[in-house]
Amino acid sequence: MNYLTYFTRGYTVLVVLFLVSAAAYGTAVSHLxxxxxxxxxxxxxxxxxxxxxxxxxxxKATSRGTTTDDNGNFSIEASKGETIIFTYLGYQDQEIEVGDEQVLSIALQPDDAQALEEVVVVGYGTLRRKEVTSAVATVRAEDFNAGGARSPMDLIQGKVAGLNITRTQGNNPNSSAAIQLRGVTSLTGSRTPLIVIDGIPGGSLDLLQQDDIESFDVLKDGSAAAIYGTRGNAGVILITTKKGREGEARFDYSTYVQREVVDRKPDFLKASDFRELISQGLISADQDFGASTDLYEELVNRQNVSQYHNFAASGGSANTNYRASVFFNDANGIAKQSAREQWGGRININQRGLQDRLSMQVNLAANFTKSNLLGGGFNNSDDPNARVNSTGSDFEQAVQRNPTAPIYNEDGSFLETQAYNNYNPISRLANRIAERNQQVFSGDAKLTLDIIEGLSASVFGSYVRTNLNDRFYRSTNDWEQREGTDWQGMAYAAKWNDLSWTQTLESTVDYHTTFNEDHSLTALLGYSYQYGSVERFNVN
Structure with a gap:
C-alpha cells in the first residue's frame, strides 16, 4: 500500500541529576x-x-556567598558583627547584621519601581510593565527552572499561574510537553497556546535550546486573539532568544550530565507470588514454566546517561554585533531503545546604520535529530506526531505476563507465551527497528526604519522548513511475522516522509509619543501574511 497526500493551507498555524559546571572565585588575602x-x-x-x-x-566585603535552594533555604558562614546581603532580581536588597541569632527569616520586598519600568513583549511590540493593561506574565532566564530540560517548556513549568505543562510520556526523550493555558477553551479547535519564536508564529520548539532563550512572555487574556486572531484563542507564548550585544568578545559554555532512575515500580505478581497462587489451587500447576523473570527490570535501561553541551560566542560594536551558538544533546530514556540525539546551532546578527535610524536583525537556526522510537512500544501510526509517543505496551506486558515464563528457550530463541494479548517485548526489541531522522531549519530577518521621532516602520519575513524520515521494520524472526500468520514468514517494512514549510511576511507602522510627561499615546498599523504547505508520503 502506498499513497501520496499533498495539501496546502494558509495561516498554518525520580531524576538523579549531575550538573557539571565551572566557576572561578577571587581570593582575598585577609584575616577572617x-x-x-x-x-x-x-x-x-x-x-x-x-x-x-x-x-x-x-x-559583605568578603568572598563568601551562596544562593537559596528550591525551598528558599540557605546556609552560610559568618561572624558576629558582619553583614549579610540578600539580593534578588525584582526585589529590594536587604542587609542583616549578624548577632546572636543563628536562624534567620528573611522577607524581601518587591522593587516596584524596577518592576514597573521592566520591558514586556506584547505581540508586535514592547511596553513598559506599568503600561500593560492585559494579562501578561514574563519569565526571564535567571528565573528558569534549574537543571536539564527535555523540552524548552520545562524551563517555566510552575512559573506562570494558569499555565499547565505536563509530560504525559514521562521521560520519553522523543515526546513533547502538553501545554494548556486558561483551561479548555475550545471543543473543536486547538487547546494548545500559539508558540511565537522571535516573531515567527508557530515556530518550532526543536530549534530552541535552554541556554539560547532570553525570556518567555505569556499572553493569557483576549488580547492574544486580538493580535493573532483565532490562532491565539488558547493564549500565546512569546519566546525571545538571546541576541548579540555590544562589548568585547565573550564565550559561554554550558553542560550537564544526567541520569534517570525508576522511583517506584507498579505492583505486580512476582514469580514467588504466582507460585503461591498455584499452591492454593487458584492457578493450574502446568502454568509454572520454571523461571523467575522480572520483565519490568529487563525493559529498564539502568545505564542510561544523557548529556548536553552548548557553546556560544558573542560580541561586536554598537553598530554591528552578533551571537552564535552550537549544541549537542544526547538524551536517553529509562526504557531500553528510547533515545534522541540532536545537534545544530543558532546565529544572530544585528546591524545599525543611517545615523542609527535603520536597523537590521537576522536569525538563522538549524537542528538535526536522530531518534530511536522503539522503546516502550512503537506507535505504528500515519500521524507523525503520534509516532514519537510510546504506546507503553511493552511495560504492560511486564505486569500481565506470566512471571515464571523465561525470556529465552533452551536453544537461545525467544519464548512466546500464548495467553491473550501476550507477547515477549524483549523479542520485539531484538527483531524490530523504529527510527526517525529529522532536519529543521529556520531563517528570519527584520528591517526597522525610524522615519521621524516617534514614528517607525518595519518589515519582517521568515521561513521555517521541517523534513522528517521515519522507518519501521520487523524481521523474519519477529513472532508477528511467523509462519501461519497473514505475513507467512516474511518481513515487514514501512516508511514515511513528511515535508512541511511555512513562510511569514509582516509589516507594521508604529507611532509613540509622550505629552505632559505623564501621558503617552501609542498607535500600531500592521499587515500579516502566513502561508504553509505539508507533503506526506507513506509506503509499506
Whole structure:
C-alpha cells in the first residue's frame, strides 16, 4: 500500500541529576574574624510568603556567598558583627547584621519601581510593565527552572499561574510537553497556546535550546486573539532568544550530565507470588514454566546517561554585533531503545546604520535529530506526531505476563507465551527497528526604519522548513511475522516522509509619543501574511 497526500493551507498555524559546571572565585588575602558560625534561614517574598529560589546571599566585603535552594533555604558562614546581603532580581536588597541569632527569616520586598519600568513583549511590540493593561506574565532566564530540560517548556513549568505543562510520556526523550493555558477553551479547535519564536508564529520548539532563550512572555487574556486572531484563542507564548550585544568578545559554555532512575515500580505478581497462587489451587500447576523473570527490570535501561553541551560566542560594536551558538544533546530514556540525539546551532546578527535610524536583525537556526522510537512500544501510526509517543505496551506486558515464563528457550530463541494479548517485548526489541531522522531549519530577518521621532516602520519575513524520515521494520524472526500468520514468514517494512514549510511576511507602522510627561499615546498599523504547505508520503 502506498499513497501520496499533498495539501496546502494558509495561516498554518525520580531524576538523579549531575550538573557539571565551572566557576572561578577571587581570593582575598585577609584575616577572617574569629568565632565564625553557621547562619541558616529561609528567604520568602514579602507579598505572598512564597520561597524565593536563587537569591544571592553574601557576606559583605568578603568572598563568601551562596544562593537559596528550591525551598528558599540557605546556609552560610559568618561572624558576629558582619553583614549579610540578600539580593534578588525584582526585589529590594536587604542587609542583616549578624548577632546572636543563628536562624534567620528573611522577607524581601518587591522593587516596584524596577518592576514597573521592566520591558514586556506584547505581540508586535514592547511596553513598559506599568503600561500593560492585559494579562501578561514574563519569565526571564535567571528565573528558569534549574537543571536539564527535555523540552524548552520545562524551563517555566510552575512559573506562570494558569499555565499547565505536563509530560504525559514521562521521560520519553522523543515526546513533547502538553501545554494548556486558561483551561479548555475550545471543543473543536486547538487547546494548545500559539508558540511565537522571535516573531515567527508557530515556530518550532526543536530549534530552541535552554541556554539560547532570553525570556518567555505569556499572553493569557483576549488580547492574544486580538493580535493573532483565532490562532491565539488558547493564549500565546512569546519566546525571545538571546541576541548579540555590544562589548568585547565573550564565550559561554554550558553542560550537564544526567541520569534517570525508576522511583517506584507498579505492583505486580512476582514469580514467588504466582507460585503461591498455584499452591492454593487458584492457578493450574502446568502454568509454572520454571523461571523467575522480572520483565519490568529487563525493559529498564539502568545505564542510561544523557548529556548536553552548548557553546556560544558573542560580541561586536554598537553598530554591528552578533551571537552564535552550537549544541549537542544526547538524551536517553529509562526504557531500553528510547533515545534522541540532536545537534545544530543558532546565529544572530544585528546591524545599525543611517545615523542609527535603520536597523537590521537576522536569525538563522538549524537542528538535526536522530531518534530511536522503539522503546516502550512503537506507535505504528500515519500521524507523525503520534509516532514519537510510546504506546507503553511493552511495560504492560511486564505486569500481565506470566512471571515464571523465561525470556529465552533452551536453544537461545525467544519464548512466546500464548495467553491473550501476550507477547515477549524483549523479542520485539531484538527483531524490530523504529527510527526517525529529522532536519529543521529556520531563517528570519527584520528591517526597522525610524522615519521621524516617534514614528517607525518595519518589515519582517521568515521561513521555517521541517523534513522528517521515519522507518519501521520487523524481521523474519519477529513472532508477528511467523509462519501461519497473514505475513507467512516474511518481513515487514514501512516508511514515511513528511515535508512541511511555512513562510511569514509582516509589516507594521508604529507611532509613540509622550505629552505632559505623564501621558503617552501609542498607535500600531500592521499587515500579516502566513502561508504553509505539508507533503506526506507513506509506503509499506
Amino acid at each position: 574574624p574569629i568565632l565564625q558560625q553557621t547562619i541558616t534561614g529561609k528567604v520568602v517574598g514579602a507579598t505572598d510568603s512564597l520561597p524565593l529560589t536563587g537569591v544571592t546571599v553574601a557576606v
